[in-house]
Amino acid sequence: MPEARLKKILSVFEGKKGALISILQRVQEEFGYLPEDALSEIAIFLKVPLSQVFSVATFYAHFHLTRRGDHLVRVCQGTACHVRGARDILETAQYHLGIKTGQTTEDYKYSLERVACLGSCALAPLMVVDDTLYPQVTTKKVIEILSDKKDGAKNEKIESKKS
Numbered sequence: 001m002p003e004a005r006l007k008k009i010l011s012v013f014e015g016k017k018g019a020l021i022s023i024l025q026r027v028q029e030e031f032g033y034l035p036e037d038a039l040s041e042i043a044i045f046l047k048v049p050l051s052q053v054f055s056v057a058t059f060y061a062h063f064h065l066t067r068r069g070d071h072l073v074r075v076c077q078g079t080a081c082h083v084r085g086a087r088d089i090l091e092t093a094q095y096h097l098g099i100k101t102g103q104t105t106e107d108y109k110y111s112l113e114r115v116a117c118l119g120s121c122a123l124a125p126l127m128v129v130d131d132t133l134y135p136q137v138t139t140k141k142v143i144e145i146l147s148d149k150k151d152g153a154k155n156e157k158i159e160s161k162k163s
C-alpha cells in the first residue's frame, strides 16, 4: 500500500474528530478496499484502538477488507429472481468465473456476489455487472456477458501494448 497516498488522505482529516467512517470511505475509494496496514495507520492517526477501527470496517457491508476484482458481478437471489431461476444464474456465473460467491478471481478481474432483492423484481432474474443491469438474464446470456467482458479485458491489454 503506497503510504504517500494514505498520508494525503489522512492530512485532509487533521484535527477532525469522529471522522473514522469518512476516512474509511476515502481509503476504500483510493485503494478499492481497506488494506490491513491502512487500518493500523488510521487507528494511530485517530488515536483510537485498532479494534475500534476494525469493528467499524467490518460492521458496514460496503467496506471490504480484501482486494476486489476490477468488475463486480452481482446476482440477485431475492424471491422473485429465485422463482425465475436465479440459482442457475448464480451457478453458471460461478462455474464460468471459476470462483464461489464472495470470492475474487486470481487475476483480480472479477468479484462475485449474491445479493438480496435489488428492487427491480419485474426484471427477474437479474444480474448486475458493475453498473449495468442485465434483466431476465438466462444462463446462456450469463456466459455471453462474462465472455464478452473477459475478451474485452484481453483486447484492452492488446490495445495498451500496441500504444
Ligand code: FES
Binding pocket: 076, 077, 078, 079, 080, 081, 082, 116, 117, 118, 119, 120, 121, 122, 124, 126
Ligand atoms: S428479487 Fe431480484 S430484483 Fe427483486
